[in-house]
Amino acid sequence: MSDKMRAVVATAPNEYGIQMVDIPKPGIGEALCRVKSVALCGSDPGLFAGHYQNKGWPPHYPFIFGHEWSGEVVALGPETFGFQPGDRVAGEAHCGCGICDNCRKGQYTLCLNYGKPELGHRHYGFTTNGAYAEYDVFKVKSLEKMPDEVSFDEATMCDTGGVALHAVDNAHITPAGFFAVWGPGPIGNLAMQIAKSRGTRTIMVGRRERLQMAGKCGADFLVDYEKVNPVQEVMRITGGLGADEILESAGTQDALYQSIKSVKRDGNVVVLALYPKDDLVVPMDSIVIRQLHILGSRANPNCSKRLMELIQQKRINVGELITHTFDLSEIKTAVDVFSHRRDGAMKVIVHP
């Protein structure tokens, strides 16, 4: 094996391209993995553009992004129990320190040592180099073994799908109830599918190709907000009561406001979008008078194994969402197709 690899190296906001760099060496608790597939995340275009530098993403240049990946274990560092070279694995973006209060209760995506690599924390593709490369080292804590039936492309949905699964867990689905989703992107679509597998009726609010995709993936009711008032429509579908649970994954002021206005009394609204600003208007009177439960949902703690099983058992269809694949060298085209949703792009995958 040569000691150099191809990687997409970001050197400044909006400046990135293929470079030959050293293959990293696995440290304590780490596996060196050959990356097979990486999916572009909704956050990736903003990361490449430097929009999240206020959040410390990336903490420095040069930097390698990419966190929705799958591949194969190539070599293991010390203290990596349970893994072998050749294992097919999918990655999680978050790896907690393992010793803070939140990590010890399993909430490692809320690690209190976030952004402190010296204390063992990693957030691959955000604060720690990620997967837009032929190889990278990952803590084995962030790896999930893939069932044989799941392909590398499908397994890139481990992280995104886990985010959807955590949100659905947080929503506490009512079987035979109504679950409405604002935002028919990959996370909203997968959350709809996971909720449906728990026996609720699903309502997707969105528009255009992504709304149609939700219908193809099994949403029971489609609400096109360009054609109807979505609050009135959700009320009509639910017999005037509102949805039992709602997921807001669109990330706009309108979607946040409408979703809170469309939930049943004593209902749950789970919010997981990255909003452009922190000063949005929420209908506080509705929240109090209707005794609503508004809950943020962060990432995907302890979801990967169940997500892999949902894919393996074909309870959710992730393959349908993969619309485009490119070679790693075509990263700029991939980002363009993904961010402008060309040809109905949903999940765009690159192969290093």
Ligand SMILES: [Zn+2]
């Ligand atoms: Zn992601």
Ligand SMILES: [Zn+2]
């Ligand atoms: Zn921690």
